[in-house]
Amino acid sequence: xxxxxxxxxxxxxxxxxxxxxxxxxxxxxxxGDLFRANISQGTELGQRAKAIMDAGELVPxxxxxxxxxxxxxxxxxxDGFLLDGFPRNVPQAEALDEILKVEGHQLDAxxxxxxxxxxxxxxxxxxxxxxKDSSHVFHVTYSPPKTEGVCDxxxxxxxxxxxDSEETVRKRLDVYHVQTEPIIDYYRAQGLVxxxxxxxxxxxxxxxxxxxxxxxxxxx
Ligand code: AP5
Ligand code: MG
Numbered sequence: 001x002x003x004x005x006x007x008x009x010x011x012x013x014x015x016x017x018x019x020x021x022x023x024x025x026x027x028x029x030x031x032g033d034l035f036r037a038n039i040s041q042g043t044e045l046g047q048r049a050k051a052i053m054d055a056g057e058l059v060p061x062x063x064x065x066x067x068x069x070x071x072x073x074x075x076x077x078x079d080g081f082l083l084d085g086f087p088r089n090v091p092q093a094e095a096l097d098e099i100l101k102v103e104g105h106q107l108d109a110x111x112x113x114x115x116x117x118x119x120x121x122x123x124x125x126x127x128x129x130x131x132k133d134s135s136h137v138f139h140v141t142y143s144p145p146k147t148e149g150v151c152d153x154x155x156x157x158x159x160x161x162x163x164d165s166e167e168t169v170r171k172r173l174d175v176y177h178v179q180t181e182p183i184i185d186y187y188r189a190q191g192l193v194x195x196x197x198x199x200x201x202x203x204x205x206x207x208x209x210x211x212x213x214x215x216x217x218x219x220x
Contacts, residue, residue: 007113056171132156
C-alpha cells in the first residue's frame with residue numbers, strides 16, 4: 001500500500017506510523033526524520049535544512065522532493081510505503097503524483113489525523129526524541145521511557161527537538177494551516193482522504209487507523 005499521513009505537528013503521525021508501517025510491512029518514510037538524520041551527520045543538506053526547521057518554515061520543495069524521491073526508490077519501498085510529513089504543500093503533492101505515475105502507481109489512501117490545538121500543545125511540550133534515531137518518540141507523561149532520558153529502543157539519549165519551543169510550534173501550526181491543509185482538499189477530490197480522530201490512547205488511535213484504512217480500496 002502507498003499511504004500518506006497528514007495532520008498538524010504533534011498529532012501523532014510519527015507515533016502511529018511506527019505501528020502502522022510494522023502492521024502493513026511497509027517502510028515508514030518521514031521527511032522530518034530524514035532531515036534530522038542529515039543534520040546529525042553534518043551533511044550539506046542537513047546544514048541547509050537546520051535553520052529553516054528551527055524557524056518552523058518548510059525546507060524548499062526541490063530539496064525535499066529529491067530527498068523523498070531517493071528514499072521512495074530504495075528497494076524496501078518497491079511494494080509500498082507510509083509517508084509521514086510529505087507531501088506538505090500542493091506542489092509537493094503534484095510532484096508525488098508524477099513520481100508515482102512514472103512507475104504506474106497511485107496512492108491508496110491519505111490518512112488525516114484530527115486533533116485539537118490544545119492537545120497538540122500538550123503533546124509537543126512533553127515530547128522527547130532519541131538522538132540516535134529521531135523516529136524513536138516518547139512523552140514525559142503519556143509515553144515515558146523506562147529509564148528517564150534513555151531511549152527504550154536503542155539506548156540513545158533523549159532530548160527535546162529544537163523546533164519544539166512554544167514560539168516555533170506556533171509558527172509550524174500556521175504553516176500547517178496555510179500550506180499543508182490545502183493538500184487535504186487536493187486529495188479529497190481524488191477520493192483518497194480518510195479522517196480519524198487522533199485523540200485517545202495510542203493503541204486506540206492505531207486501531208481506528210487500521211479500521212479506516214480497511215474501508216479504503218487498494219489502488220495498486
Ligand atoms: P516533522 O518532523 O515532520 O514535524 P511535524 O509535521 O511538525 O510533526 P511532528 O513530528 O512534530 O509530530 P507528529 O505528528 O509526528 O507527532 P509525534 O508522533 O511525534 O517536520 C519537522 C520540520 O522538517 C518541518 O517543520 C520542516 O521544517 C521540515 N520538513 C519536514 N518535512 C518537510 C516537507 N515535506 N517539506 C518541507 N519541509 C519539511 O507525537 C507527538 C508527541 O505526542 C510525542 O511525544 C508522542 O509520544 C505523543 N503522542 C502521540 N500520540 C499520542 C496519543 N494518542 N496520546 C498521547 N500522546 C501521544
Ligand atoms: Mg513526526
